[in-house]
Amino acid sequence: MPELPEVEVSRLGLLPHLVGQRFRRVVFRCPKLRHELPPALADRLAGLRVDAIARRGKYLLFDCESRSGGGWLIxxxxxxxxxxxxxxxxxxxxHDHVDFVLSGxxxxxxxxxxxxxxxxxxGSAVEQHPLLASQGIEPLSAAFxxxxLHAATRDKTAPIKTTLMDSHLIVGVGNIYxxxxxxxxGISPRRPAGRLTRPQCERLVGAVRDTLMRAIAAGGSSVRDYVHSDGGAGSFQLSCAVYGRAGQPCTVCGHPVRVIRQGGRSTFYCPHCQK
Known part of the structure; x- marks a missing residue:
């Protein structure tokens, strides 16, 4: 599933193509995706100008003249x-289900x-939409x-790995990241989130921010269907230290990387380096 880095890379790639452009028409080729695609929505979008493209977690937000009678496409x-x-x-x-036709x-x-x-x-209050209202903190924001993190995890008994992936707490930190x-x-994915010390939380916040920024710089991770707006692929997965490397030597200590299941997902880690 595309996570925060992939969505941010998509946003950055679309900016020069869309901002200031109008949707000449919008074509729906199927009745629904996860939610219904009513023809009235295609009609509503036609003629609107894209004033900005924002991101909230893993959602792309297209500002379609929201301050002058339009709204936001989520x-x-x-x-x-x-x-x-x-x-x-x-x-x-x-599988090409929707076209947003521009001038060229x-x-x-x-x-x-x-x-x-x-x-x-x-309208302009996009954060009021139910899909966005329950989203957690942005891990690239100054507030994170x-x-x-130390205060937010004091009552958490779940492992820190699954806690990091809880979008109601922190948005966009997927399995790889x-x-x-x-x-x-240097933190074990098995450690209960509530048992992390303040210094460990400081290290983890820095590691999350650094990992996400490096992933964005690498164009994200293309492990399934994800591609950029120009058709190119992300490469972050090629430089992973533990993800996808079960049984291979740790890049730091040489001990074999281990894989376990947590929350229905594979977790890769080094039991020697991560305590």
């Missing part, structure tokens, strides 16, 4: 979704599993620091 890539800029007249493929090109939403989300929030952050911080 998009989630789901498990397998991707956004690509294609030429006018480029024929859609089997098309923004195309591809979603093989149809788990993506495309909904509308009228060691003091906050949680594993890599914990390795950098």
């Amino acid at each position: 998009l989630h890539l789901g498990m397998s979704g991707s956004l690509r800029m294609v030429s006018l007249g480029d024929p859609p493929q089997k 090109e098309v923004l195309r939403f591809r979603d093989p599993r149809r788990f993506g989300t495309l909904v509308w929030q009228p 620091d060691g003091a906050w 949680a594993a890599e952050s914990l390795f950098i911080a």
Whole structure:
């Protein structure tokens, strides 16, 4: 599933193509993704100008003249979704479900599993939408620091790995990035979140921020269907220290990397380096 770095890379890639452009028309080729795609939404979007593209967690937010009678288009890539800029007249493929037609090109939403989300929030208060109202803290924001993490985890008995991936607490830290952050911080993924010390929380916050920024710089991780808006792939997964390396020597100590299951997901870690 595309996580925070992949969504941010998509946002940055779309900025020069969309901001200031109008949707000439919008084409829905299926009745629903995760939610219904009513024809009235396509009609509502037609003619609106994109004034900005923001991100909240793993959601892309398109400001469609929200301060002058429009609103916000909220998009989630789901498990397998991707956004690509294609030429006018480029024929859609089997899983190309939505086209946003601009003056000289098309923004195309591809979603093989149809788990993506495309909904509308009228007006300027996009954070009031139910999908966004329950989202946790942004890990790249100044508010996400060691003091906050320490205070927020005092009553948490769940392992720190699954806690990092709880979007109601912290948004966008997916499986790869949680594993890599914990390795950098030297913290076992099994450790109960509430037992982390203040210094450990400080280290972990720095590791999360560093991991996410490096992932954004690498174009995200392409482990399934994710591609950039230009069709390119992310490369962060190629430099992972523990993720996907079960049985291979740890890059620091040489001991074998171990894999366990946590919350239905594979967790990779070094039991020698992470305590």
